[in-house]
Amino acid sequence: MRISTIAFANLKRRKGKAVFLTIGIAIGIGTAVALLSLSSSIKEEIGSQLDRFGANIIVVPQSNNLSLDYGGLSVSSVSFDVKQLKNEDAKNVLDIPFRNRISNVSPKLLGAVAVEGRDVLLAGVDFESELTLKRWWHIAGRKPENEQDLLVGYEVARALSLIESTTPATAQHVSHGGSHDPAEDKSQFKIIRDQLKVAGKDHNVAGVISQTGGPEDQMIFGSLAHVQSLLNKPDQLSLIEVSALCKDCPIGDIVAQISERLPQAKVSAIQQSVRARSETVERLTRFSGAVAAVVLAIGALMIFTTMMGSVIERTKEIGVLRAIGFRRTHIIKGLMIEVAVISVLGGVLGWGAGMLASWFALPYFAETGVAFEFQPLLAIVAVAAGLIIGTVSSFYPIVRASRLDPSEAVRYV
């Protein structure tokens, strides 16, 4: 017989209470595990979605600018020694060591063209990568399919009388970012003319981009090769937008690697975008942590209350043990063994229940079916947390039990 024998015999004797405590710890740990697991998965999803939504690195040709001041008057800056970006530079971006962190490369050529007597900014883009990058665009009409197809910005379309206002029921919108929700479409118009002469050549208006409030409202988009031909700038690019999966990676390193690969280009990170992403992710983590902490605190309080009750209930037993020569440390050891067994069991069950709950719940919280992550490390953390919560919240009742005056305890009965 050892102290542990008494502890295990006590657990067997008070099965109901042991099960109740185990379930209590399991619920606390399970909730925390489910929340952390869910937030971790959703964090991954948000991170990757944010990373896919829009560029966070801009590559433009290297040039030297000179601001001129003449007689106290500022005049337009002068660009000289302008380098050129080529089609192959867009491909070279994907040659950097961090290429697996790059989710999208969208090359562009910009130029002004005359359209029915107006000067309009024409952008040549790779529609596939551009539409992946600009997921917030809602297009009335269809996606461009051939070289003659154009996408027209809202303001340009209005100015050129390509559209007219209509009711939501008759609007024909195509959302290319996944599911299409008509309630999300704020612009209410329909295309009334699908032919447009750009730079003297006939083109099809495949679609009109709903109003975004951004520069695209004032632009027309065509396929990159076609626009290069129209602007007579074969193989040339004005800029390359790069979207890097940078939730946890150093964007500065990616910028440095692209700069090294494209010495003729100026590469800059859009810091605001990166900061916004990391802030969103951080807030979600903090919220999950706070909820988990509250749940665990409630669990700890429950263990504290139950252990206090248990100590009062066992006053006589503890008194007898003290009377027959058990030291305070022996009493503490025995009760701690009981708490440790319950806590570890609760931690393991809680981890299992939490993982199961997050596996079931994930489809209801995540939009894009992010993969459920089995996290064995979380099991260790869960068991350790169970043990810490169990022992810390039982510490006072156990120490109090060990301090029971044996004569009082025995007289208690």
Add this chain to the structure above:
Amino acid sequence: MRLCAKLTMSFVTIEKVTKVYEADGESAAVKVLSDVNIEIVEGEFVCLMGPSGSGKSTLLTIVGAMNHPTTGRVLVDEIDVYGLADERRADFRREYLGFVFQQHHLMPYLNSLENAMLPLATASMSTKEKRERAMNVLDKVGLADKASRLPNQLSGGEQGRLAIARAIVNEPPLILADEPTGSLDTKTGHEVMEVFLKLNAQRQTVFMVTHNPENSALAHRIINIVDGRIA
């Protein structure tokens, strides 16, 4: 470490012991024991008698190293019991004392063998040795054949004998008993007293609180206490 006292030397010395339970919010201070002096020699069987509330049990817990006297001191085998630190006093209880309670206070979830072994749980000896010692004492009190039974499967007398087995498993030189037959009928009470007499015959010192004149008649000496004073 135990010092062997000579038969004529006092093994237990209770010296000018006074116990006052201090006043709290609900009750006034109560003086339970006043200037108690008792000496018990090794191998003696002493019964402490007195009416209810006379301070018998309080005195027993003071000798049992569980209840600090307000004044005075208790020496057992020349050890000043209350001069020891709390944890050392627990060791002293384990080494020197065997306590038999009126209600026996057996652990209901442990069988007879485990109950008898309980004081050995903290001892540094093999489980086999612990079992052997526990079986020996169960044999001594006539419960060897009921080693696997739980306390609620034993009769009142058997429970009393099991409580004695637990008290003597550590081979303590002093057995303290607080009305060990108080909750038993006459027949089972006799069974229990026989065990005490047998132990005393083997030179075990016994200090017993009892109301029962038949039990006290079996002792070497009877000490009467009235209103906290030795009469």
